[in-house]
Amino acid sequence: MEQDLLCGLANVLDKKIADDISILDISNISPLADYFVIATGNTESHLDALREACDEYMHKNNHKTISIEGLHHCEWVLIDYGNIIVHLFSRDKRKYYDLDRIWRDAKKIN
Numbered sequence: 001m002e003q004d005l006l007c008g009l010a011n012v013l014d015k016k017i018a019d020d021i022s023i024l025d026i027s028n029i030s031p032l033a034d035y036f037v038i039a040t041g042n043t044e045s046h047l048d049a050l051r052e053a054c055d056e057y058m059h060k061n062n063h064k065t066i067s068i069e070g071l072h073h074c075e076w077v078l079i080d081y082g083n084i085i086v087h088l089f090s091r092d093k094r095k096y097y098d099l100d101r102i103w104r105d106a107k108k109i110n
Contacts, residue, residue: 005061006035006084006109012057013039016050020094024106034083036103040094044073050088051077058084 010021018039027034037054041047048071055065058081066080075090076097087099 002034002083003109005063006037008061009037009054009057009084009086012053013037013050016053017042017046018050018088019091022100023109024100024103025109026103026106028107029103029105033080033085035085035109036099036106037084037086038089038094038099039087040089040091042091044075044090047075047077047088047090051079051086054079054086054088 006023010023013021018041020040022038024036024038025034026032026036039050041050051068058065063081063084066082068077068079070077075093077088079086079088089097
């Protein structure tokens with residue numbers, strides 16, 4: 001079930017033209033969450049559209065938003081759904097923070 005939810009979330013991001021979508025299984029290396037979903041947007045308004053699409057999809061699938069950080073004039077939006085945390089970055093911030101490298105011990109989900 002969790003895999004279907006993650007694949008659906010990745011599809012939603014892809015349909016909204018997010019770049020470089022990654023899903024990391026961090027369940028065995030961190031108590032923060034089970035999964036990180038990481039994607040890149042092109043502009044602030046694109047990041048906002050990606051955030052809105054994620055929220056809509058997750059709510060339809062009975063996952064409440066616990067918190068959202070970085071809503072206004074930010075290049076990194078973090079959406080916490082409990083066991084799934086979504087990171088939406090501008091290209092520059094994604095490169096700068098490089099979560100894919102930091103969490104390289106996580107299992108990557110295709």
